[in-house]
Amino acid sequence: MSLTTTVPPRPVHAPDSPLDWSGPLVPGRVVLDERVAPRAAWSGVVATGDVLTIVDVGGNQSADCLLYAADDTAERYSAADTIAWQGNVYVRTGTVLRSNLGRPLMTVAGNEVDRQDTIGGACGKESNTLRYGHHTAYQHACRENFLAEAARHGLGVRDLVSNLNWFMNVPVEADGSLGIVDGMSAPGKRVALRAERDVLVVVSNCPQMNNPCNDFSCTPLRMIVTSP
């Protein structure tokens, strides 16, 4: 069935691009296995000790990600504390993802991409007008996904902070130049996050359609939680 709509075109998944649904990065009993459609949001609580594997099914598809302590969401992911504590701006295996109080929320237990991003932030309808122009004002964005998904947990605009971008590549060059460049991921590549306490994970499957980093093909994500 084909719907006729006057809504301007949405970013699409190129029908012939390869997908690799892969599987959990760490062994264990699967307690959750869900697919996130292109452009969509996802959230779930990962219990202490469980591991969330995020699969980049189509390759270089940014999974914008925020974390909250499930029992007190005022304590939430802090890119700044994560960076300050490890003395490095890139997220790699072993990086402890810390809260605004400096405490561990999750640890990167496995990672199949050289480095992951936490300085690039999320796209937004509003910031898109700065980055690309006001003609993008009606395009969907990660900030929309975050707000919609956060609202399901009683969270709102006050709870959005600088996030993680799994499978996105944002280098800082010697003169301070910073920007989103070609990704280092590929279909089926994964990152695995071990929960150090019960953590609410909110993900936006990035719907950005102005950046060639995913070849303009928005692809699905797979979220797998395993219990050791």
Place this chain on the structure above:
Amino acid sequence: MTTGGREGALADVGRARADARGRAAVSAWMPYLPPADTPYPPEGIDPATLTWAETVAPGGYTHLRVARGTRLRLEDADGEACASVLVHNAVEPGERLNVADTQKIPWQAYLGAGHPLLSGDGRVLATIVADTSGRHDAFCGASSDAWNEAKYGDAAAEGPSPSGHALLRLAGAKHGLETRDLPPAVSFFKGVRVAADGTLEWTGSAGPGRRVDLLAELPLIVLIANAPHPRDPRPDYVAGPLRVHAWRSRPTALDDAVAVASPERERAYRNTIAYAGLAGL
């Protein structure tokens, strides 16, 4: 009931009042009111036009509600201050500093003159309009409680080594803001640089007397913690007095140099000026 060594100073209200009034003094860190009375008037500025003047104590904080078009000067008096700053739209505080957009949209990680402090709503909250330091950091934020507890043994605001975050929580609370209202901050007067492998390299202070001027592009709540940077390699808790002066100026116009510096910035100021006009700000 013992009065210890107080020799009856509080024996009745009259003597208590006299005792309290006798304690007036001058401190190395205090607000100066009226601001024209500041002992440290900014060079080239008529003191009569000042709207705020203060020296923030080491390990202290301040919080300012400033009008659109206010110019705010931060000065690192002895080279040991570290000003961790948050800015919120005073009218809608859900709009606040977004360090990711502040770095990503100008395509530049390092703060300096002309750099906009952006919100997540596509607008400029404040512009860095002058900078004689060049040693700043938008990566690490203010020090956290856990960091200061691990490094100094204590992070409490009332203790010997307050965390920047503990100070910002109190500063924000004065405006009804809660922990969830405090995103990562930017820090002035203590710098880091990023090596090719992502490692943070400490560049520290540019020395005494360095200053940064911020121009409020919207009505703002400005929260400032003056606590050591989390990557400060020194084992001791070293912070210095931070001077804060403000005066009325005018917000950035679309033909100003900072606005025409790049297409992204031009659009950011367009958004900001339109928002202010529509809201009657």
